[in-house]
Amino acid sequence: MSASATRVLFDEPGPRGRRRILLLSLLSALAILGVIAVGLYQFGVNGQLAADRWAPFLRPDYIAFLGQGAKGTFLATAVAAVFAFPLALLLALGRLSPFLPLRWVTTAWIEVFRSIPMLLVVYFFLLALPGPPFNVTFPVFWMLVIPMILVSSATTAEVFRAGIRAVDRGQSEAAASIGLTHAQSLRYVVIPQAIRLVLPSLILALVSLLKDSTLGFVVSYNELQYQGKSLVAYTHFLIQTYLIVAFIYVALNFVLTQFAHWLDRRMQRRAASTTGSLVD
Structure with missing residues (x-):
């Protein structure tokens, strides 16, 4: 998570906390590399490479x-x-x-x-709404996107609320003083x-939305995960297909995360330069 997002949503860690976070990050990275090495060895032994x-x-x-699946993922x-x-x-x-x-209503x-x-919300739009007593049917695209909107709006609302509360109260008082x-x-x-x-937290929320779009396979929407599933059925190369799909998702999420940072x-x-100008 970015530095400003951390300050808004959580207390900023001290020196000891930062050292602990660094140590845990290094241990996690080593564990992940170990799992990857074991996986590659097993793939090689079984001829998957x-x-x-x-x-x-x-x-x-x-x-x-x-690419068509990636396009569908981006659109959703x-x-x-x-x-x-x-x-x-x-x-x-x-x-x-x-x-x-x-x-009360918004809470x-x-x-x-x-x-x-979100999977349950997708199933509601897929299975419950088309039947009685609702008898409402949405296109496949919206059976995925509407649940994404409903769930993301609720989680992102708390990000906005934290941001609004983080603004100094003196700003509102100054605004009231000028009428x-x-x-x-x-x-x-x-x-x-x-x-x-x-704003950086919103970019990370966008990453979460990107991952939520993988539920498109439930409603047969042509996003990346669904295209991968279809490719497996055609080629029977399950491991290769899903590794490539996973790599594409990692690359997309990495780009968005780096953009947030x-x-x-x-x-x-910009804030530091503005503060310096005011001091001068």
């Missing part, structure tokens, strides 16, 4: 097939994020609202969808600062 089992994945039609993730993040901000504001009924939404696994209403203070002063604080560092430098 033979060239003829990997060569088909260099064919243009195989690459295009997996992007559409879910476009709807989930603004909804999450509204839910956070509702939970902080002094209007009690609104706070119930957040707690329910934070607690339910801004509570709503105007939120819109022009508090929310922009809160978004800047949690870069964005956090850039925001810190």
